Amino acid sequence: MNCTPARRPRLLPLCVVGLCVISTMLLSSTLASAQDNPKLFARAKDALTRKEYVKAADLCFKYLATTRKGAGKYESAQFFLANALEKLGLYHVAVEYYFHVANNRRSPELLPRAIRALEKIALTRPIDEALILRDLIGDTDFGSALPEDLNDFVFFWQGMSNLKRNLHEWSNERILRVNRHGYYYYQALYVASVRLLKPDKPKAKLAAIQAFASLFGPLDLASGLESLRRRGESDSKLAYSLKALLNADNEVSVSFGRLPKGWEVHLAMLGFARLNAETGVLVRRSRETDEEELGRPFSYQVQIGGIPIYRRSPRFERRQQLIKAVATRRKSVRRIRGQAMHALARLLYEQKRFAAAYDLLRKIPKNTERSSELLLERAWAKYKAGDPHRSMGLLFALDAPVYKHLFAPEKYVLRGLIYRYFCHFRAAKIAARRFRLHFAKTLRGIRAGKPLSRIKKIRAAALRRGDTLKLHLFYRALINERRELRSKYDTRWKKTGLYRHLRRLYARKRLQTRDALRTSLKQSAREVAQEMLHTEEQANLLEYEVGQAIFEGVSDTGSAKARKPPPKVPLSSSRVYYRFAGEYWTDELPRYKFNIEDRCVE
Amino acid sequence: MSAWTTRLALVCVLLGSASSVAWGLGKAGSDQVGELYSIEPRNIMGSHELLLAVGALPKDAFETGLTLQASYAYHFSQLFAWEVVGGTYSFNLATDLSTELRNRFEVQPEREGILEAILHTNLVFKPLYGKIALLNSSMGLAEVFFVIGPAIGFFDDQSRPFGINAGVGLRFFLGRYFSLRLDIRDYAFLPNFAEVDNHFFVSFGLSLTFGFGDDDAEED
Numbered sequence: 001m002n003c004t005p006a007r008r009p010r011l012l013p014l015c016v017v018g019l020c021v022i023s024t025m026l027l028s029s030t031l032a033s034a035q036d037n038p039k040l041f042a043r044a045k046d047a048l049t050r051k052e053y054v055k056a057a058d059l060c061f062k063y064l065a066t067t068r069k070g071a072g073k074y075e076s077a078q079f080f081l082a083n084a085l086e087k088l089g090l091y092h093v094a095v096e097y098y099f100h101v102a103n104n105r106r107s108p109e110l111l112p113r114a115i116r117a118l119e120k121i122a123l124t125r126p127i128d129e130a131l132i133l134r135d136l137i138g139d140t141d142f143g144s145a146l147p148e149d150l151n152d153f154v155f156f157w158q159g160m161s162n163l164k165r166n167l168h169e170w171s172n173e174r175i176l177r178v179n180r181h182g183y184y185y186y187q188a189l190y191v192a193s194v195r196l197l198k199p200d201k202p203k204a205k206l207a208a209i210q211a212f213a214s215l216f217g218p219l220d221l222a223s224g225l226e227s228l229r230r231r232g233e234s235d236s237k238l239a240y241s242l243k244a245l246l247n248a249d250n251e252v253s254v255s256f257g258r259l260p261k262g263w264e265v266h267l268a269m270l271g272f273a274r275l276n277a278e279t280g281v282l283v284r285r286s287r288e289t290d291e292e293e294l295g296r297p298f299s300y301q302v303q304i305g306g307i308p309i310y311r312r313s314p315r316f317e318r319r320q321q322l323i324k325a326v327a328t329r330r331k332s333v334r335r336i337r338g339q340a341m342h343a344l345a346r347l348l349y350e351q352k353r354f355a356a357a358y359d360l361l362r363k364i365p366k367n368t369e370r371s372s373e374l375l376l377e378r379a380w381a382k383y384k385a386g387d388p389h390r391s392m393g394l395l396f397a398l399d400a401p402v403y404k405h406l407f408a409p410e411k412y413v414l415r416g417l418i419y420r421y422f423c424h425f426r427a428a429k430i431a432a433r434r435f436r437l438h439f440a441k442t443l444r445g446i447r448a449g450k451p452l453s454r455i456k457k458i459r460a461a462a463l464r465r466g467d468t469l470k471l472h473l474f475y476r477a478l479i480n481e482r483r484e485l486r487s488k489y490d491t492r493w494k495k496t497g498l499y500r501h502l503r504r505l506y507a508r509k510r511l512q513t514r515d516a517l518r519t520s521l522k523q524s525a526r527e528v529a530q531e532m533l534h535t536e537e538q539a540n541l542l543e544y545e546v547g548q549a550i551f552e553g554v555s556d557t558g559s560a561k562a563r564k565p566p567p568k569v570p571l572s573s574s575r576v577y578y579r580f581a582g583e584y585w586t587d588e589l590p591r592y593k594f595n596i597e598d599r600c601v602e
Numbered sequence: 603m604s605a606w607t608t609r610l611a612l613v614c615v616l617l618g619s620a621s622s623v624a625w626g627l628g629k630a631g632s633d634q635v636g637e638l639y640s641i642e643p644r645n646i647m648g649s650h651e652l653l654l655a656v657g658a659l660p661k662d663a664f665e666t667g668l669t670l671q672a673s674y675a676y677h678f679s680q681l682f683a684w685e686v687v688g689g690t691y692s693f694n695l696a697t698d699l700s701t702e703l704r705n706r707f708e709v710q711p712e713r714e715g716i717l718e719a720i721l722h723t724n725l726v727f728k729p730l731y732g733k734i735a736l737l738n739s740s741m742g743l744a745e746v747f748f749v750i751g752p753a754i755g756f757f758d759d760q761s762r763p764f765g766i767n768a769g770v771g772l773r774f775f776l777g778r779y780f781s782l783r784l785d786i787r788d789y790a791f792l793p794n795f796a797e798v799d800n801h802f803f804v805s806f807g808l809s810l811t812f813g814f815g816d817d818d819a820e821e822d
Contacts, residue, residue: 389636396638424635572681574645574815576731580638585733587741588640596636 037063041073048080054492057084061498075100075107079114085502086117088489090481091125092509093502099136111145119153123332126474128509130516133157134164149328151177152184159188163195168207176214181318182325183332186275189215190340193271196264206256212267213245213252216274220312222250224270224302227310238266238309269304269347275340276360277302278312279326279333286327294320305348305356338368345377354385362590370464372398372406375590379414388418389566393592400584407461407528409435409535416542423600425550432543435535443536452525453518458532462524471517478513482506566595644680644731646743646775648811651675651683653783655807659692664700665716667692671805675726683726685749690720690803715759717801720789722767724751743775755791755801763799765791778814783807 044059060081067074082097094117101107101114118132127133137154138161146154159175162168175192178184192215195208213221225242233239241263247253277300288294299313314322326333341364348357358381361374375394382391395415398408412435419428436443445455452458463472485502493499569577578588652674659667673688694716703709730746753767769787776782789801 392636393638419635422635427635569639572679574643574680575641576644576680578640578642578732580640585640587733588642591640591642592638593641594636594638 037066038073040066041077044077044080048084051087053084053087054489057081057088058493058496058498060084061493061501062496065497075104075110079107079110082114082117086121090485090502091121092128092478092481093505095121095127095132096505099131103136103140105142105145108145111142112147112150115142115146115150115153119150123329126470126477128474128513129470134161138162148179149182149325152179152182156184156188160191163191166204168204172207172211172214175211178215179325180215180217181322183329183336185215185325186279186333186336186340189271189275190336190343192216193268193275193340194343196268196271202256206254209245209254209256209259209267210252212271213254216271218246218250218252220274220310221245221252223310223312227308237262238270238304241266242270265347265351269344270302270309272340272344272347273304273309274302276337276344279337279340282322282326283330283334283337285323286330286333288323291320294323304344305351305353306359334365335368338365341365342369342374345381349377349381349384352384354381357381358385371589372403372408375403376408376411378590379411383414383418388421389595390593392418392594392596394590396580396594397584397589397592400586400589402584402586402589405460407457407464409439409532410538412438413535413538413542416539416546418596420542420546420549422596422598423549424596425546428546429543432539432546435539439532439536442532446529446532452529453521455525455529458525458528459521461528462521465524465527468517468520468524471513471520475510475513475517478506478510482510565598566593569595645814646778647677647680647745648779649677649813649815651677651809651811653688653807653809655783655785655805657690657785657803657805657807659690659717659801659803661694661717661801664697665694666697667694667717669693669803669805671807677726677811680731681728683728683747685722685724685726685751688720688722688724690722690805692718692720694718715757715761717755718758719756720753720767720801720803721756722751722753722789724749724767745773745775747771747773749785749787753789753791755789755799761793763791763793765789765799769803773809779810779812781809781811783809 040059040063044056044063047053047056047059060077063077064074064081067077078097079101082094082101085091085097086094098114098118098121101110102118105111115137118127118136121127122129122132134157137157139158142154155174155177159171159173159178162171162174175188178188189212192208192212196212198204198208200208221242225239225246228234228236228239228242237260240258240260244255244258244260244263245252281298281300285294285298295316296319297313297316298319299311301311302309341360345357345360345364348354348360358378361378361381364374375397379391379394379398382388382394392415395411395418397403398406398411412431416428416431416435419425419431439457442455442457446452446458453462462468482503485499485506489499489502493502580592653672655669655671657669657671659669661667669690669692671688671690673685675683675685677683700710726747726749728745728747732744734742734744736742748768748770750768751766753765755761755763755765757763767787767789769785771783771785773784774782783806785803785805785807787803787805789803791799791801793799
């Protein structure tokens, strides 16, 4: 009996020690399993190789959930998971995992692959630009871990991020590191040309013109100047502008004070014109696959509104490089070409060179810019160039069902102007009334002070503008992908928790994007409403003028002179005339012509 | 043979009616203050055309011909062309009827000269041209044309009667250089200028066009 109290204190420490040993063993085994699970990783990799993406994603996630973050294969598993999700069409969550790989930068071999995947998605799909292009690419120093073409992607977006923060010199420092070939170079040149047009402080203007001159290159600037001199145009504004960008040795040296008035427009036009000419020939040549063909000489002529400025023939050693760089991102280069042509056409229009603007608008590559916008701009250019028949035809094209949701209040005004031009006063009045009828509810809403983003037509138009459009497309992509996730992978990924995890990611991003979209939408809606009210004013003015013209004698208006009638429709010609029979054929839309009877002489 | 001529005439009348209906529809779609047109380049046909075709020349109940045809045409404009020269050779095949008559009734049909080849030259009139939607997925171009001109027949009895031929053709453009052609023609030979010997002819062929002029068709 005496022994019992003596034994108790001895057993207790033993039990504690035993428990500790057991728990340590359990913990260490748990930690060991959390540290790595090579078999699970190998199975995931194997499934990915066999293109079983659903299974691969599930296994990758299981591996990630049971493995410590510092484990050797952790980033590889994240990369494979991103890869599988991308293949399954769940781009946003794929981007998030690529982001983790690129942001942690623990696996140097995975970093370029992750950045390349992000670049590919960024070029083809709506993407979380703030997360990827601004925060990751724009703010991260990747050192020398990336290949040359990916460096261009990084430098360009770092330059853009700095530019958005008004850090102009930092922006230049980054953008000028971009290689002088390929998509990012053309994108940089486009941005540099647009920057010239932006009203800004002198310091920012100087930075903008320095970036432009350096990107354009002294050789091309000198060629342009030399060409203008040879043609005896050394006193033109463009020549003076070019002179101010070069020193006596034909090196870039900007003399800001020597720039003539209006230099911004002339240099920007030159930038866009070069983009048009250079990318045009390179996109064509990039379809060739034969190595010998790639070395064949070619040249392009930079023209502004049909007036040649200079010709360039790349040297032998540059040819292949230029063509191959475009071939890797041909679609994107084509798109930037379309944007440059559109911008140049708008500047030509502003310069009152309407025929040249029209000609360029007509040549913009298909599916690079919005066709409805191009049609409306072509209609304006034709009207201003003195061909109202063709202009009216293009306006009729905008009535096609394919443009049902087009927000173009101007088209009613332009139609009214053309009817008035031919003294069809009733038709002109009807055009103005149609505007009011079509936008009656919208105008009532604006006047009643209804929140602009809740007015249906304003909202629809605002969602198609600039940054709002980007956010809107991204938001829509998120919703579609989330729907896809729910309908296809609900049960298949439930067990490991991948489904719940991805749903959470989508929900979080959707809320963030919704807030950003609301803010952007408010701004865009304000702009649309302003335009709407401005157009209403024009419609009122038109109605007033038409009303006056009806009661004035024709001779009083001075419009009694006989105008050239539209050419008669021939029985047979090299053009076929399809008389409109109420059915719109999409391929015909840009080719409509409305032969209006001139009633002014009557 | 006259039945075939009647059918050909019927086809022409139907095509004519269809075009007038289309014309009427076009008018109905025009606006009060003007007319809306879609003006498109029609540069798909070159100046020169070579045709190679296979066809059938059903002669009578006893003989039928499978033909090989070749021709060259010069296109003056979008409306008129001249089929400068065209030749058809017929591989004649006897039908089962003559064998059956010989075997069962021991009679032979009275043998007339059988047409072996034709040489012709034609004026081509191309008033119908347009677009067609193919299964709502793609768009094609087609043309209907009419031909008329003199022809010489080469018969196996060494006769060479002169005659005229007329017909209608349908062309589906396969691209800038090639097109498929379906031709229906009637050759009316006038042996001794006393009677008319009609031969109905159907052919299906591939034609190659070249000699495109400058593309000045852009309406702007």
